[in-house]
Amino acid sequence: MTAAQAAAEAERKAGGRARKAGARKPRLAVVLFNLGGPDKPESVRPFLYNLFVDPAIIRVPAPFRQLLAALITWRRTPIAAENYAVLGGKSPLLELTEAQAAALAAALSDELDVKVFVCMRYWHPMSDEVARAVRAWGPDEVVLLPLYPQFSTTTTGSSLDAWREAATRAGLVAPTRTLCCYHSDPGFVAATAAMVRESYLKARAELDPAISLRVLFSAHGLPESIVQKGDPYQWQVEKTVAAVVEAMGIPGLDHVVCYQSRVTPQKWIGPSTEEELKRAGADKVAVLVVPIAFVSEHSETLVELDIEYREEAAEFGVPAYFRSPAQNSDPGFIAALADLVRHARAGERSLCSFRGPRTCPRSAKDCPHARRGYATAGRVMAEAED
Ligand SMILES: C=CC1=C(C)c2cc3[nH]c(cc4nc(cc5[nH]c(cc1n2)c(C)c5CCC(=O)O)C(CCC(=O)O)=C4C)c(C)c3C=C
Ligand SMILES: [Fe+2]
Ligand SMILES: [Fe+2]
Numbered sequence: 001m002t003a004a005q006a007a008a009e010a011e012r013k014a015g016g017r018a019r020k021a022g023a024r025k026p027r028l029a030v031v032l033f034n035l036g037g038p039d040k041p042e043s044v045r046p047f048l049y050n051l052f053v054d055p056a057i058i059r060v061p062a063p064f065r066q067l068l069a070a071l072i073t074w075r076r077t078p079i080a081a082e083n084y085a086v087l088g089g090k091s092p093l094l095e096l097t098e099a100q101a102a103a104l105a106a107a108l109s110d111e112l113d114v115k116v117f118v119c120m121r122y123w124h125p126m127s128d129e130v131a132r133a134v135r136a137w138g139p140d141e142v143v144l145l146p147l148y149p150q151f152s153t154t155t156t157g158s159s160l161d162a163w164r165e166a167a168t169r170a171g172l173v174a175p176t177r178t179l180c181c182y183h184s185d186p187g188f189v190a191a192t193a194a195m196v197r198e199s200y201l202k203a204r205a206e207l208d209p210a211i212s213l214r215v216l217f218s219a220h221g222l223p224e225s226i227v228q229k230g231d232p233y234q235w236q237v238e239k240t241v242a243a244v245v246e247a248m249g250i251p252g253l254d255h256v257v258c259y260q261s262r263v264t265p266q267k268w269i270g271p272s273t274e275e276e277l278k279r280a281g282a283d284k285v286a287v288l289v290v291p292i293a294f295v296s297e298h299s300e301t302l303v304e305l306d307i308e309y310r311e312e313a314a315e316f317g318v319p320a321y322f323r324s325p326a327q328n329s330d331p332g333f334i335a336a337l338a339d340l341v342r343h344a345r346a347g348e349r350s351l352c353s354f355r356g357p358r359t360c361p362r363s364a365k366d367c368p369h370a371r372r373g374y375a376t377a378g379r380v381m382a383e384a385e386d
Contacts, residue, residue: 025113029139029174030341031130032101033146033159036120037084037091037298043123044081048073050122056158059226076263083303094120096296096328097147100337103329107338115139121159127166135172142176143344145337147295149188150236151181152222153366160368177344178351180368183236184243185354187336192240193247194332196290199324200250203288211319212285214254216276217241219293220300221259221268230365233293234269240292254285257292260309261300273309281316290324295333297326 038047052058052069060068084090101116108114115137119130134142144163146156160178167176182188196215204213219237227234241257260273273289280287289309291301305323313321327333344352351368353359358369 025111027113027138027140028108028115028341028345029134029137029142030101030104030108030114030116031119031134031142031144031163032097032104032116033119033121033144033148033156033163034093034097034296035155036123036126037093038080038123039090039094041081041084041089043090044084045073045077047123048076048080052076054122054154054158056154056161072264080299083299086303086307087299091123091298092302093296093298094118094123096298099329100147100296100334103331103334104337104341107334108341119159119163121155121162127159127162128169131163131166131170131172134167134174135170139174141345142172142174143341144176144178145341145344146179146181148293149181149185149240149295150183150219150233150293151360151367152226152233153231154222154226154233156180157366157368176350177347178368179340179344180351180353181232181236181359182336182340182354183240184359185336185340187339188333188354189240189243189247191330191332191336192292192327193244195327195330196244196288196324197248197250199290199322200248200253200288203286203320203322206322207286207320212254212283213322214256214280214283214285214287215245216273216280216287216289217244217255217257217292218260218273218289218305219257219291220261221270221272223264223266224269225266227269230363230367230370232360232364232367235360235364237293244292260304274312277309277313277318278316281313281318284317284319286320286322287313287318288322288324291326295327297328301326 038044049069052072053066055065058065058068097118101118105114105116117130117134118125120126144160146159148155151157200215207213222231222233238257245253245255256276258271258273258276259269262268262272277287289305291305294301310321340354347356349356358367360367
């Protein structure tokens with residue numbers, strides 16, 4: 001073959017590859033992260049141990065952490081098992097997250113060859129098995145999407161750390177974009193506000209017009225010390241509530257942010273949801289409780305909010321108790337997730353918020369944008385980008 005023929009052949013092959021690439025949709029793996037929950041009564045104890053032994057949750061060095069985790073697990077297991085027994089002996093979180101994954105894949109499938117994986121932090125499917133499955137599928141790119149709109153070191157941070165290690169072990173090296181938070185993303189806020197507004201109007205219609213209605217935006221709590229060290233979660237929860245209230249467009253809406261699910265004896269951030277129920281009882285106002293940091297139903301909505309707090313509200317003399325549903329596979333919420341994936345792919349950054357760069361104040365030292373050398377799949381990611 002002459003040099004000219006070789007050059008023509010190379011050009012033909014390159015053209016063919018480009019045409020192929022043009023015809024082929026990008027192969028994208030999206031990984032949805034959530035906390036996970038037991039799949040049968042016997043899983044409650046190991047699930048709880050996995051949670052309490054996580055250094056992002058119990059912040060004491062080994063081997064004391066393992067000892068403390070075993071002790072807290074021993075104390076918590078009967079309470080948690082009783083809650084899961086109400087739900088048929090298991091958490092519904094995996095099925096609901098799988099439904100979200102299927103809906104998100106459908107929303108993106110016109111433009112992408114997409115597969116959406118579910119990765120749980122403390123019960124199956126967990127990081128190692130999911131990272132291996134993602135690698136075996138052979139994506140061109142990966143988007144990591146936490147099902148926590150607000151970043152916390154205890155949730156998103158912990159999941160991403162576990163993923164980074166698992167991806168390295170699995171040899172997953174595809175270019176990866178990480179979406180750290182979407183607390184005030186316009187799509188997420190609009191979808192959430194529409195759901196809360198509908199619940200509010202429904203409750204208002206059922207309620208005696210003489211009785212006022214207060215909205216309790218109830219988020220999962222955190223130990224105060226974690227927030228004081230720089231966890232941006234509480235700041236982000238407050239941003240979500242402010243944006244949702246504005247988008248609801250109900251003038252003079254009586255509302256408050258409060259925190260539920262305290263599970264350790266330390267001081268947790270407040271006010272607690274129980275304190276707010278007590279106050280509503282004293283004020284003789286009805287309440288609409290809105291889960292604001294959970295995007296799926298699970299034990300803390302279906303048991304804690306729907307049974308325990310409802311009973312406490314009645315004891316405190318709250319005249320009526322309503323609850324707004326979590327997003328689950330609400331079409332507006334899934335469309336917002338799809339837009340977040342598009343946005344993450346279109347941006348320059350390997351680590352991004354819903355807006356692109358960092359959104360947290362400087363005081364939030366545990367915002368992932370503040371951590372130098374943040375890495376995933378063996379690649380160093382964006383370092384303190386703002
Ligand atoms: C110190 C303990 C805990 C912290 C901090 C914490 C933060 C945190 N958790 C969620 C979301 C979920 N938590 C879930 C269950 C769960 N969480 C804890 C403890 C802490 N969470 C426990 C012990 C449990 C198990 C259930 C129980 O014993 O009550 C779940 C899943 C539950 C299910 O039904 O599947 C979710 C989801 C957030 C958002 C958060 C802080 C930002
Ligand atoms: Fe929790
Ligand atoms: Fe941040």
